Amino acid sequence: MKLVEENNPILRKACEPFDFNEPVMDPYELAEGLHKLRKEGGGVGLAAPQVGINTQTLVIGMGGFETEGVDDYDQVFFNPTIVETNTEQMYMVEGCLSYPGLFVKVKRPTEIILKWDTEEGSECEEKFVGMTSRILQHEIDHLNGITFLQRANRFHLQKAQKDRKLSERRRNRIEEA
Numbered sequence: 001m002k003l004v005e006e007n008n009p010i011l012r013k014a015c016e017p018f019d020f021n022e023p024v025m026d027p028y029e030l031a032e033g034l035h036k037l038r039k040e041g042g043g044v045g046l047a048a049p050q051v052g053i054n055t056q057t058l059v060i061g062m063g064g065f066e067t068e069g070v071d072d073y074d075q076v077f078f079n080p081t082i083v084e085t086n087t088e089q090m091y092m093v094e095g096c097l098s099y100p101g102l103f104v105k106v107k108r109p110t111e112i113i114l115k116w117d118t119e120e121g122s123e124c125e126e127k128f129v130g131m132t133s134r135i136l137q138h139e140i141d142h143l144n145g146i147t148f149l150q151r152a153n154r155f156h157l158q159k160a161q162k163d164r165k166l167s168e169r170r171r172n173r174i175e176e177a
Helices: 027-041 130-143 154-176
Strands: 045-047 057-061 074-085 089-094 104-109 111-117 123-129
Touching: 027 045, 027 057, 027 074, 045 130, 057 130, 074 130, 089 130, 104 130, 104 154, 111 130, 123 130
Parallel strands: none
Antiparallel strands: 045 057, 057 074, 074 111, 089 104, 111 123
């Protein structure tokens, strides 16, 4: 399992539902592999299409980070569906493991109610708020073939792309020195 590059067409394709009767792979192994890559990349979320697997599965978590006051929290979601959002929306800067070095301001609802299946295939429903809500929305977009670039307005996207180019130039100059 490895991350696909940002120009890979799977990132713009809606994924097939995870079928517990004929799974693309063992749900526990899939969850473990996604969490491992997420942690190695320093991310808080990762969706199956980001590793080239066409199925509606994502993981989120804070586990593995040396952040004071942040509990280990790793969770997997199979076939997640947002059933409700609140009307309050907020801008926040988002990054993505599939788009290294690109940080874009995106406006999203601050709360969602989500339905999903566990590794065992049991259905759950829960309300998520704040950062967890944002991470889930970002990763669910991946499952639907939507990238965070499509959620950004043109000004914020152009600024982020310019900032990434400047950062790459600085990094190259440092490496050359």
